[in-house]
Amino acid sequence: MGKLIDHGVLPASIAWIDPEFTAGDLGAKWRAVPSNTSVKLFINYLTGADSFRFAHAPHFALNDLAPTDTCLLGDVADPLVWITGQLCAQVSALRTRATGLALHGGRWEVQTELGEITSKNVILAVGSVPKKLAYPWLNEIPIEVALDPAKLAEQPLEGPPSRCSVRRTPA
Secondary structure: OHHHHHOOOOHHHOEEEEOOOOOHHHHHOOOOOEOOOOHHHHHHHHOOOHHHOHHHOOOOHHHHOOOOOOOEHHHHHHHHHHHHHHHHHHOEEEEOOEEEEEEEOOEEEEEEOOEEEEEOOOOOOOOOOOOOOOOOOOOOOOHHHHOOHHHHHOOOOOOOOOOOOOOOOOO
8 A cells, every 4th residue: 555655646546445454464363473574674664665654653662672583463563553544544444345346347346335436446455264174073273362372371271182283275
């Protein structure tokens, strides 16, 4: 979004559809997950678009971390939520979900819970939903819990010691 604005796309011509505007799953679910990215690279991203207005941002914990260290995703989520607010103030931010998309006569029709939007161009940034196992006897731990040490510690892991494995399967 920021790069579009920085490269001359008029903010008033942009409709941004998001049900929450909280930096996606990173801001909502993954705050306790350690990143594998250095603080310096996150800072470079945050300062890499003038439209982010990060020079005017309040102080964040991320600013106090060593540039070569990694951090928790929550440390970068807070600045991302702030930047999201800056971008929302510049564009037409619609707190809703896109429910349909069709191309008619060279224009996109985007159906939302609030109505229809038409546009010459559309950029889709879709999230994902994890697959579930269909075993009624299986006590599944959601990924949001498994990756958050505090939430995982609250899980009732009863019975004999067990093992867990995760395997990534091709899409």
